[in-house]
Amino acid sequence: MYSYLKRPLLHYLSFTLVALFLSAHQVNAGSQDTYEKVRPSVLQVLILDKTSGTKSSFGSGFFAGDGYIVTNFHVISDLVFHPERHRAQYRNADDERGDLTLLYFDVVNDLAVLRSDNYQGPGLKIAQQPPHNGERIYAMGHPHDLGLSVVEGTYNGLLEDKLIPRIHYTGSLNPGMSGGPALDKDNNLVGVNVSGMGDQVSFLVPARYVSEMLNNVKTYQNVDFKKLVSQQLDIHQKTYLQPILNKAFNQISLGPYLVPGKLTQAFECWGSTSEPDERLYNASSHKCETSDYIYLSADDYTGTIEYKHEYFETEKLGVQRFYGFLERHFPLIHVTTDADEKRVTSFVCKQGLVENNKLHMKLVSCLRGHKVVDGLYDAFIILTTVEQDDAALYSVAMVSGVSYENGIAFQRLYLDAISMQAEGEE
Secondary structure, eight states: OHHHHHHHHHHHHHHHHHHHHHHHHHHHHHHHHHHHHHGGGEEEEEEEETTTOOEEEEEEEEEOSTTEEEEOHHHHHHHHHOTTTEEEEEEOTTOOEEEEEEEEEETTTTEEEEEOSSOOOOOOOBOSSOOOTTOEEEEEEOGGGSOOEEEEEEEEEEOSSOSSOOEEEESOOOTTOTTOEEEOTTSOEEEEEEEEEETTEEEEEETHHHHHHHHHHTTSOSOOHHHHHHHHHHHHHHHHHHHHHTSOOOEEEETTEEEEOOOSTTEEEEEEEOOSSSOSSEEEEEEEEEOOOEEEETTEEESOEEEEEEEEEOSSSOHHHHHHHHHHHGGGOOOOOOOOTTTBOOOEEEEEEEEETTEEEEEEEEEEEBSSSTTOEEEEEEEEEOSOSSEEEEEEEEEEEEOHHHHHHHHHHHHHTOEEOOTTOO
């Protein structure tokens, strides 16, 4: 009996080990094949300081045919906003270098195209069809300036409900790999490395936007790059704000109030309520924001909307102590407003006691303009109700990178979406 069982077990173990070996060999062969075949087409993109000649930043890129080199906009943004101080250079896997010239970009989708006049690598072909979810794909680039690398991962399709389309890639994209290609099993381009969140959660720009950008290169010759940024951002903000501003804001209940809720599927929302304890007041909150943003510089991100509501009520604080708490709390409620003062103006604000929807409130509304990108503004609004001696609603919102008219329209609709619930609705 022992020998009868032992033989099949050994046979099974031998078969399993062979299968595992073959599987590992196939995986390694796929990565190795991609590396060897695509190696001449993948470059490091260096942004150099003109005065010292040393690199100030770097990323990756790849040849797309006709001498075009594709990378991320965020890799080359200094060429757009500070061309007097920076220049671009490539370095290939054999450590050969040459100058690059910026031709065109798509700031919304974080893409750019450059040209080299002295090096022509084989252009990558764009995949005709995206891979199936779960298929292996291969991201290439220069992580942490350590040399050309290939990272094997999994294609997980487009993220749902995004203002700016992104592919979910299960693989590690590290700093320096931005702008490199992500390839299917046939070494066709399926996406461009753009960002990572750690734990093998990363994102790619879909390859179809590379095609659209390359089609525009010959149409837009000798463009004013700063003006092009303004034009592209203006088109984008009109596109995503139109369905939001064309109707009354969706509302949710918070205490006895109605407040703006999830405006579209592109918003992520959270809520919380404090636990009953020995605190002198109770608090409930609701927050929504878009997760998409547009990179302009290391200290300037735009194209976002975020807002937060907080409802406070107390049975233990007297009137004076409660209003003192509200006054101290008022400046603490904020959204992301940080930006380089060289790129945006200071907020210009109006404040006062107002009545809206039969609610009395303290209201501050602000606008600031972008200095580098003409015609775009950030709109900010914060309010607290003063209806009751033992309860109050705080609400704050900011929309960035919009036209002056759309900034005002958003503030108006936001304010109109705040009201007291009718009796029996709560």
